[in-house]
Amino acid sequence: MPNDDEKPRWKKGNKARNLLSRFPIIDLAHAVVLNGSKRRAFLSRFVDTITTQSYTPTRSAAPMIYASQKPMFEMPQPTWDEVERYIRKSARPEILDMNLEASRALFDFVRSQEYLATDCDPQALRVRLKNIVPINLSFYVTQGDRLIFQFPLIRKTSLTDDAIRVLGSIIHHAYVQGDYSFGEIEVADISCMPKSDHRAPRIRSIPSSEILDREALTDQIGEVYEILETLAARPPPQAPKGPGGDGFGF
DSSP, X not given: OOOGGGSOHHHHHHHHHHHHHTSOHHHHHHHHTOOHHHHHHHHXXXXXXXXXXXXXXXXXXXXXXXXXXXXXXXXXXXXXXXXXXXXXXXXXXXXXHHHHHHHHHHHHHHHHTTOEEEEOXXXXXXXXXXXXXXXXXXXXXXXXTEEEEEEEEOSSSOOOHHHHHHHHHHHHHHHSSGXXXXXXXXXXXXXXXXXXXXXXXXXXXXXXGGOOOHHHHHHHHHHHHHHHHHHHTSOOOOOOBOOTTTSSOO
């Protein structure tokens, strides 16, 4: 068997692309605000960590939770019972409870805001020539005259204010254009407050004055991706288990 250095270049490239495709935008925002050795250590931990925990079912259910509708159509809003059935059908047994808890918290919070949610095409942010940042936000919400691209932050562990600005800036540069050029950016954060185990749902707005310059932002994202590509070329270590329910990969 060839060692990692002897593998054909295309196989190494595939490994790097697979790594980037599963790198969550939330962790990207975290990595961008870190510097030097802290950034590399954070990314190395992502590469080396294996976790079976995932909020993917809750993320997939977000359009149901927000009751997103096709433009010019009006359908009955999915009830919590319908969302619960979807989660139970799509979640593996070992992640079912965490997804039911998160989806219920998000459901109660966003439905209380009385948004109108409308389907839109998911967008991605292009970084340099070869990479894109997938965002997978397939709806926007309106509240009166406001049009808002609202990203649901589902993990229990929240992001710092600096990381929230990075996350909001990525979404802004991908979505706020053309017919949506007046769109606002928010994060529906259902994480826990520091030193608490209880979710504290709140809206975190990213004002236009705090949106980061696109060129500077994509340069930083490009550097993060370059580190990930370098780490992907290493021989795989004995991967540690990820933290339950709030680690990497979702």
